[in-house]
Amino acid sequence: MIPNNYEWKFLSNNPNKSIIDNILAAKNILDSDKESFLNPKIADLHDPFALLDMDKAVIRILDAISQKQQITIYGDYDADGITSTSVLYMFLTEVGAKVNYYIPNRFTEGYGMNIDAILYLADNKTDLIVTVDNGITAIAEVDFARSKGIDVIITDHHQCLDQIPDAHCIVNYKRPNCTYPSQNLAGVGIVFKLITAIATTLKLSLEEYVYKYLDLVSIGTIADMVPLLQESRVIASLGLKLITHTRNPGLRALLNIINKNSQPTTSYTIAFQVAPRINAISRMSDANLAIELFTTQDTQRAATLAQILDNNNIKRKAKEAEIVTAAFEYVKNNIDLSKEKVLVITGTDWHHGVLGLVASKISQHYYRPTIVCTLDGDKYVGSARSVDGFSIINAITEQQQYLIKYGGHTQAAGLTISASKIRNFTEDINKANYEILDKQLLTPKIYIDATVPLSEVTIDLYNSLSALEPCGQNNSSPILLVKGKISKIIHMGKRSEHLKIILEDNNKFLDVIIFSQGQLSNFLNKGEEVEIAGSISKNEWNGKTTIQFMMTAIRSANETTSLYYLELYTKFQNSPMTHLKGLSYYEITQLIPSYSDCAAVFQYLKKYAADNISLNQLSFTLKLNEYKILQIIDIFCELGFLSYKYNNNSIYYRIESYTKNKLENSTRFNQLSQFLKGE
Incomplete structure (x- = not known):
């Protein structure tokens, strides 16, 4: 097998x-939805004003433009946040706004709004903050901004808490009482709806002022891994078509590096070529360089910036590979896989920016929830990835007594923990989830x-x-x-x-x-x-x-039969006679090895002259089932012909002696043969 x-x-x-x-x-695409699924059109997009508070957001932004107030876009450092910031910045600039942007540093500030950043913006005379791809949980930060005389418009697509910020308005389809028909937009999708609403209010041509940004909007949408259904599918589909002849100098320069053979750009190209380069810049350097790439009109500067992103992605891959190797070594030397089903891997001086990527690779390899941490002073900073059907954020939250800081969602999370508590955390998260993480859950599924x-x-x-x-x-x-x-x-x-x-x-x-x-x-x-x-x-x-x-x-093709024979052997390895009673003569002949069967196996192993062979190769070549072969190997082991270990369909063996020894000297062979004769 x-x-x-x-x-x-x-x-x-x-x-x-x-x-x-x-x-x-x-x-689950109904026949009635088949046409719109296969041929998405602009007409399939919903009215942006169907989003709760969209009207308030438009009025406040237009008021800021007319009064020449300073608008600051408060973005995020991932591909969704970077494209969101770039699109809104370019649009607002084009319609006459006084606008700048602020991206928090991944390492020193982390995700979302923070008090120090708001102080900085207040000192620099910001009148209105528009968040993109963040802000829905920034309750204290919004209150602080208001105390400084700054209005805040939140545009976000993340899950709301029980309490939402007291902002000027919040545009997020996940808000309670928001009945917007599409629930799959990324942060950049919300920005796209916002600029559509502003352009519509100003009676501007959507073709000229809005739809030209669909290339960047599709990149952020695909990169953020939101479900590509409904509006997100329309956005991604139309955007991919636009990318082929994009007018954005930065995107064109990046694609020239990635796609030297001018192949059609697909969602795969975006997810595995474009997005990693955008994300790499914040992991290894400064996310602002990516925003400059997408907003510059200077083709020479665009080419330089695209190369910087590519170089940083090369550095990211090298750093990631280095830490992946160290993480595998850690598992090999420090983790008992039979006891620990949540892998907690620790290291020193590992680059913070790639911990999530490393956790993802380790999790995929072992198919277990994985937390990869690096020591930072007297605490560990970590990133977690999970397997289908297991909420890593719930598992981490249950151990919050050990944590300094944590957050995330079902499949990915981040945490900070005191170095002195990492051992107890590891023990308790495993104890709490040992029974939950059963064999069925820890078996990856493939859907045909x-x-x-x-x-x-x-x-x-x-x-x-x-x-x-x-x-x-x-x-x-x-x-x-x-x-x-x-x-x-x-x-x-x-x-x-x-x-x-x-x-x-x-x-x-x-x-x-x-x-x-x-x-x-x-x-x-x-x-x-x-x-x-x-x-x-x-x-x-x-x-x-x-x-x-x-x-x-x-x-x-015969996997079911092979599994039957392997399970039969495992169950009755030490008592091979127990299960034979009641079987037909034919069934018994399939399980009990003959003299010629034993001779064939020994000659093949001797001729093969290696230290291991796959059970599948033996079974297929000699036309013997797995149960019979393993019984024969046990007979040889009893007679001292060889020693062996069986693991994952491979037989690791060593020929110990070529000294002639009769099969009849094997108790196992005799018992099986006598049973076949009816003795």
């Missing part, structure tokens, strides 16, 4: 529906949108699936299932770290690409039937376009 860490779940597979319709059904015959994996299907773009949160790229026989296994990469297998079914062939899992070749066999989950990709090389399949997961 090929190692498979996933629980496979099939969402929809109606044979009477097309592949696209099956995928839409899996995404549709099963596709190899004959239908074509360029036409690829083009059809492109209509589902933009893909992202709550609208993930479709995961398809293909089945077939392995006809070829090819190693790729300098260290053979990647694989390509050629799958065949009814004389139809498909290239399947497997990244960073070169070790899988030990478990794959030419001629073996497999099921592969993944996505279709287009490969263009030397003027030729081909379709390939990017593997997410693979499993043996």
